[in-house]
Amino acid sequence: MVHKINFDDIRPFDDSEVNQSLRILLQDEGFQHILQFIFKDQEKIDQIKLLLSHVHTIKDLQLKFMYQMVDDLILKKSTDGLTSSGLDLLDKNASYLFISNHRDIILDSAIMNFLIVLEGMNTTEIAIGNNLLIEKWIEYTVKLNRAFVVRRNLPVRELLMASQKLSEYIRRDITRKNTSVWIAQREGRTKDGNDKTQQSLLKMLNLSNIHEVGEGFKELRIVPLSISYEIEPCGISKVAELYKKQTEGFEKTQEDDLRSMGEGLVRPKGRVHFGFGEPISSQIDLICKEETISNQIEKLAEIIDANIYSNFKLWPNNYIAEDILNQTNTNLDQYTSEQFDRFSTMLNEAVETISGDKEVIRTMFLQMYVNPLINKRKSLM
Template identity: 60%
Template sequence: MRDMMCFDDIRPYEDQEVNHYINVLLKDDLFRQVLFFIFNDEQKVKEISAVLAGVKTKHELQMKFMYPLIEDWIIKRTTSGVTYSGIENIDKSQSYLFISNHRDIILDSAILNYIVVQAGMNTTEVAIGNNLLIYDWIQHIVKLNGAFVVKRNLPARELLTASKNLSAYIRKTITEDNMSVWIAQREGRTKDGCDQTQQALLKMLNLSNSGDFVSGFRELKIVPLSISYEREPCGISKVEEIYKKEREGFVKTQEDDLKSMAYGLTRPKGRVHFAFGKPIDAQLDRIAQLENPQESIQKLADHIDACIYKNYKLWPYNYLAAEMLSDCRKYNGDIDVATREKFAELLEDLVKTIGGGDADCQKRMFMQMYANPLLNAENVCKSKMLS
């Protein structure tokens, strides 16, 4: 059993709390509106509510409600299929720290858990920023599904305390509770397609390390995870946010986060692929030989990035965008007319959605978002960063 006195403010709900919080949810008007939005049938909502009211454990909730919901309402309706690779790199009896690129607020971790269940593994606990816990029902639903809270936007002293506690929680979950953890490589979603691991994340993880650099990171069993959507779920809104931030001083609100969650769940994604890298182990000895800890942290971040770039599943849009930006027909043979026409439609939708401003700049931003994964993968191959 966890030491809940230390982690009460961030931990997921325990099994003995599950039924209570489910019934709190079922009395929440906003949550009931969500159920009606999903199922669009009063009788179906009554049936689902009756099933939920009797759920006693997190595992039961995930198997009876979340797994079918992700499969039927998200994967079958909004994707052209989910595939994965590299699962053979993982011992199903072990726990890992999955560090991935971050493209969608909810889907990244939701689809990961769908995949690991398919592969015969336990679901992972997932990190979620407290800025996304806009309503009580959101906090309840994510904590019921194994999410723990990352506290953000705190004064420096409070942030250090919160970071130490978060680090201890993650390490304990992996090393003592034998539960895997998912966390994004950076705060906030990647909006330009250029995935980079923040040093701050690795420094936070190292705060609970009672040993040396190598042993501390080795016991976390870091697995780089590459998440690739053929079509960015929130691609247009991401570019709109970047463009308006640069040109108009746009400041994102909680309402914008809520819209992004909804868009990610409901908009088309095309094909989706999750690629599991090999656990980072032997490389740690070499990384630790650098002159100072700061360099070692950055080198570890670079290695995670290189793994994510190398294993990223590239789609025709990635090649097409790179071709359009460079005005080079290098990838011409791999891109059919239908793909070109559809991508052109997306560019026009982008300009119409933003509704004014520099259309050429907006299109370049959109193309760059799709081109960067390809360019990063090519740079890794050229530099031999993984050798």
């Protein structure tokens, strides 16, 4: 007899829990503040509350409310346009494990689901760290939007058990429930623009594998996703955090995460592109040639990275940053003088805003934009 695992402590809410959860959410003081911050006008807030009180399913919530919010409050107000590639090549009726680079706490998965809905596919379940469930309204909001919880910062034995359960949950979603899943390639956002898949993520996914390593990863139908913002979300605060880590041993707080969530939603991001790769099933055969599981995991991480780099869309800012950093004009054909001036202004603002060694800070900010260019070139070699 197969032992049935109880996923209640990590799963999203289901349709039977929508009404009760929304009632609790609408009475939450923190959620009231968020509605006030977003909509300002009380009449509009009352309309939103009325709309939410008549929502009965997760699908209704996402299509009637969240989809419109992403479009109106994020895409139209803080971006200069959204494009995507590759989604039309995926089977709308199949389930996938989307593994992407990670640049923004909320936007990465929210915009991805917006695009998936546009394509006529069902929204994915989203992995979110329990360290981000800072307040009750955040937990309820994400669980109402098909997010499941990744438990972090546990003692070794508990962490292993939690990882096993998480692995079983993701594999069940994809192979038995025909439900797609999104998970970031690493814990925490990339701060320096150098996107790298953590092997610990792949080891976690392999914990629920009952086949050979390659076969187990094939059944997860991994699709690498490349997320590219013209203007790095929270770029100044990312560089500030990196600088403090190197000079002061900076430790991030929950307040820092909360601030990053807010900044990511409202700060300008320029143009945005999501590049969906093809499922890497055939490429996974390459890892079988490696002798040890450790080497196979390492090879798989390299394959995912190469796919993310090759589908990553570069912007004029990436080329400008390289020219400034190297004091050359090699990339002149990739940008205009107006674009150069805008980026230089952004660079100067970052250097002035962050306290510390100005030359080091300047280099860090530039490197954040140059690293994707370096990685893209490597993938084309």
